[in-house]
Amino acid sequence: MKYMTGFILLLLMQNVFAAHCQVDGGPWVDMKTSPLDVHVDLRLDKDAGKVTMSGYSVRCMHDFPGWYPDSNKQYFSTVASGLILGPTVMDYGSGMDILGALLPWPVSAGRYLALHDRLTPVVDLPVKVYFDIPTAPGKYIKIKPGAFLAVVLLFVTYNFDSPQYPAYRMRINLIARNGVDSSPSTCVINNNLPINIDFGSVDAVAIGTSIFNTPYKKDFRLRYSCDGPSVNSPITVKWQATPSAFHTHAIATSKQDAGVILFRPDSSALVGPGGEIRSTITNSSGSTEVSFALVKKPDTFPDAGPFTASGTLTLMLP
Template sequence: MKYIAGLFVLLFIHAVSASQCRVNGGKWESVAGGWFPLTVPLIPNPSSGRIDLDGYRMECRYTPESGPVARKDVLSTRNNGLYAPSLGNYTVGLRIGGVDRPVPVGTVHLATMFNNGKTHDLNTYMYILTRGSPGKPINIRAGDEIATLQLFQKGSHSDHPVDVILIAGNDLITEPSTCTINNNQPIDVNFNQVDRTLIGESVNSTPIRANIRLNYSCPDPGLTLPITITLKGASAGFDSGVLNMSNPNLGTGLLRAGVQVRPQGTFHTNIYNSSGGDDVTFALTRRPGSTPATGAFSGSATLVMGVP
């Protein structure tokens, strides 16, 4: 019986000696349990034929302990390397050390970590290949599980699979295609000089408006299909149906064919032979009962093309 108790203690000591990982210099998380969550910022960076999700730095190390420096843990990918159902049916993969590894990734060495306190940048990031036709937008909310990195740890103490659960640190709506709205150029909505006494309290009552033409284009030829346009942006504090402005007493609403489109909302339209367009209206509103302060104000939002 004493021998069994001693064995349990030994296993416990081995488990806590497993490697650790962190994101952007944050808290070290142990991989002893075979899986662990890491919250990462989602910053899409368009590149040639792809979108890179590489806006963070992931480091791992051998958990510091007394003992020989020669003790080590080796991390590598396993199986598909990446499990990412939240990224839809797009072609995804891992960029490891600057080399693209489409799923299934297989076994690729990531780091050899010795018992010397040194940290190792895994230099491993997800990517999504773009395409020349619209697809269903990827819609991720902060706190969602976005993907699992399937790794394997071979170490001085134990060998076991490791699942790194990547958690979204922010909202992300993107559509990985090379279709464009207004040729991907910024859309400037300029209300010019505004008489604050004329600003209405709703998008239907306000006379302060700006009309904008949206032009849609896809590089794949002969596309005729329904599409959706999603308005991505923060809502005003006084009205969830309009966009937030730098002046807290102001908001901007979007109207298409006279129907209001709320932030995070969509409207349906079409492209014919790979192109299309819509006329939309941006309407400036104010907090009910307020008199907005004079001076310049600004706001921002993103329009995302996709399919229903």
């Protein structure tokens, strides 16, 4: 009798563990097999001369078993040539914000961004890149919403040797959630059209001597609009005109004893020649309510007939 002897070969597949990271509390991503897409808010900081990133969080966790020693650690560190800029920003100077230190690229390898141990399974990973605003005349930085900003490569290592925890590179993709533009914006009042204030038929006897006792007032809304990048800023509107001889806040008209006062109806604040109106522009638009009042020199009766006056409003940004 012949016997057949067989062997069963058992193949044991060993699990390989890797860090898992999430963006803004979203799903966990295996960083050994997949990149992490991070959408960031860009901020144009002209004082610092940089475009910085904010408005997002990256958190990572390890998979250390509970019986691993407390001294076991997982490190995230920079990689040589680990910043690959997107096509629309590759001509700008750049660097990394590592724990508050702004380091121009290339950043040397081996700079730690975060570390885990078994007792702290989840940590924040500060992945921040900045761009320099060009300073040469006629040069600006412009980034559109949705632009691919950069690939950041980080090295994940351990302070122990285990085939289950090999060192590897992880990839983070940075994508612009909003746009920025450092080129000058053009802001205008009422589309740069003349402002015509018509007091209509005026009784010289009825004209008052102040904004409180004259019946001749005209309300007007100054509307502000800007072309170019989105503008969010306080503004100043300068009122320039020839002052009248009888009232410090009135501008002169073609009638010697008549003047026009610009004021804020919400506060009755007078804006004399050379004065300013403070306001704001948000998302490249804004407005201010103003009023014009026709007044006369006390104890006079301005001559009958048409009259004119003129002035200029100039919008100024900081």
